[in-house]
Amino acid sequence: GIQVEQSPPDLILQEGANSTLRCNFSDSVNNLQWFHQNPWGQLINLFYIPSGTKQNGRLSATTVATERYSLLYISSSQTTDSGVYFCADGDNYGQNFVFGPGTRLSVLP
Amino acid sequence: DTEVTQTPKHLVMGMTNKKSLKCEQHMGHRAMYWYKQKAKKPPELMFVYSYEKLSINESVPSRFSPECPNSSLLNLHLHALQPEDSALYLCASSQERGTEAFFGQGTRLTVV
Numbered sequence: 191g192i193q194v195e196q197s198p199p200d201l202i203l204q205e206g207a208n209s210t211l212r213c214n215f216s217d218s219v220n221n222l223q224w225f226h227q228n229p230w231g232q233l234i235n236l237f238y239i240p241s242g243t244k245q246n247g248r249l250s251a252t253t254v255a256t257e258r259y260s261l262l263y264i265s266s267s268q269t270t271d272s273g274v275y276f277c278a279d280g281d282n283y284g285q286n287f288v289f290g291p292g293t294r295l296s297v298l299p
Numbered sequence: 300d301t302e303v304t305q306t307p308k309h310l311v312m313g314m315t316n317k318k319s320l321k322c323e324q325h326m327g328h329r330a331m332y333w334y335k336q337k338a339k340k341p342p343e344l345m346f347v348y349s350y351e352k353l354s355i356n357e358s359v360p361s362r363f364s365p366e367c368p369n370s371s372l373l374n375l376h377l378h379a380l381q382p383e384d385s386a387l388y389l390c391a392s393s394q395e396r397g398t399e400a401f402f403g404q405g406t407r408l409t410v411v
Contacts, residue, residue, distance in 0.1 A: 221398055231387045233342070233402040276341055280397030287332075287391075287400055289341035
């Protein structure tokens with residue numbers, strides 16, 4: 191099945207800093223999503239981005255499907271951005287999502 | 300409306316108890332999922348329902364029993380659980396299997 195890698199595994203930032211999170215896939219990208227899991231456990235949809243670039247406020251994402259990776263950019267980070275960021279994708283058979291191991295982000299005041 | 304509602308939010312149960320987790324969505328999605336998430340790990344797929352039929356069972360122990368009474372509801376029946384089953388249980392739905400998924404807030408289960 192599809193393998194998903196995320197980097198870095200952990201990231202500590204000062205408030206106001208920018209960051210880039212990366213997601214690599216072992217197989218073709220089909221239905222890539224980025225999520226933010228808050229401290230209460232809820233997975234919040236950030237982007238549905240099988241290809242191309244999208245922006246939402248301070249967040250943007252780019253997926254290069256031909257090279258099997260996606261990037262999540264966080265600009266002017268805030269303490270509320272802390273949590274775990276997951277990327278996930280459905281496999282070639284349009285079935286379940288496979289999650290990456292996550293990037294744990296801590297934004298310090 | 301992109302809401303998936305799970306109840307209860309928290310559940311403590313003994314190893315001899317029977318309980319159920321509930322999940323509801325009104326987005327007209329035809330695929331619904333149960334995931335299990337242990338601390339500091341990504342969610343792991345347990346069950347997938349597509350058009351109200353179980354399509355994937357990722358070799359989950361029989362003490363977990365899913366049910367999809369209709370296209371909007373998904374239940375997870377729990378019986379004779381073990382302490383290691385304590386985890387966050389997440390429900391999700393998507394238009395079709397493998398497309399953009401939306402997650403509920405989860406049920407945090409503790410087995411004592």
